[in-house]
Amino acid sequence: MGHYYDKNPNSKSQEVSVMVKINNQSYKFITDNGVFSKRGLDFGTRTLLESLELDKIKGNVLDLGCGYGPIGIYVSKNTGLVVDMIDINERSLALSRKNAKINEVEVNVFASDMYLNINSKYDFIITNPPIRIGKKKLYEILFKAKNYLNEDGQLWLVIHKDQGAKTVIKDLENEYNVQIMCKNKGFNVICAIKRWQIDTILLKS
Ligand SMILES: C[S@@+](CC[C@H](N)C(=O)[O-])C[C@H]1O[C@@H](n2cnc3c(N)ncnc32)[C@H](O)[C@@H]1O
Numbered sequence: 001m002g003h004y005y006d007k008n009p010n011s012k013s014q015e016v017s018v019m020v021k022i023n024n025q026s027y028k029f030i031t032d033n034g035v036f037s038k039r040g041l042d043f044g045t046r047t048l049l050e051s052l053e054l055d056k057i058k059g060n061v062l063d064l065g066c067g068y069g070p071i072g073i074y075v076s077k078n079t080g081l082v083v084d085m086i087d088i089n090e091r092s093l094a095l096s097r098k099n100a101k102i103n104e105v106e107v108n109v110f111a112s113d114m115y116l117n118i119n120s121k122y123d124f125i126i127t128n129p130p131i132r133i134g135k136k137k138l139y140e141i142l143f144k145a146k147n148y149l150n151e152d153g154q155l156w157l158v159i160h161k162d163q164g165a166k167t168v169i170k171d172l173e174n175e176y177n178v179q180i181m182c183k184n185k186g187f188n189v190i191c192a193i194k195r196w197q198i199d200t201i202l203l204k205s
């Protein structure tokens with residue numbers, strides 16, 4: 001059986017167009033078999049997007065695991081930033097490119113298995129993470145994010161209580177300053193802020 005995180009999904013392509021309202025803005029997205037939430041905007045993603053403090057989003061932004069593109073496209077539309085959008089799934093990447101054009105935003109979509117092809121640092125990493133890849137890889141995404149965040153950079157993620165939100169929050173608190181930004185129908189939107197490193201504080205003082 002195929003997964004939404006396969007590099008090259010082997011399910012037959014069957015593109016469909018979905019209309020979505022996010023915060024009263026209309027978006028059109030093309031989705032397909034073999035990508036996450038092909039029937040439309042996932043409720044966790046919606047909860048995450050509607051919790052973002054758009055006026056505070058500045059600098060470099062990464063949409064990690066972009067799927068067909070709702071996070072990066074929404075953030076770019078509302079901030080004017082050229083968001084980096086990565087995924088491992090080639091079909092998702094092609095849809096993200098297509099959807100960026102349809103929704104008239106400029107973004108930078110590229111393939112990367114986690115952080116493998118990433119050479120920048122970010123002020124925001126935003127993700128509805130791929131829970132199904134298993135805890136070990138999920139934790140790699142969440143904890144290696146620190147290496148790709150600027151000081152005070154923020155990792156935003158959404159996770160459902162039935163997917164282990166409580167444990168993830170507790171574990172993130174060992175490495176980040178964590179705030180729960182929203183809870184809705186079991187989904188938790190988490191903002192994990194990178195702590196200042198001692199050597200950086202010394203250098204700046
Ligand atoms: C839960 S989906 C979210 C998709 C999209 N952001 C949304 O909200 O609809 C997680 C995404 O992470 C991608 N993914 C899984 N493993 C990955 C990896 N190792 N590196 C990059 N992306 C990965 C999947 O292909 C999938 O598109």
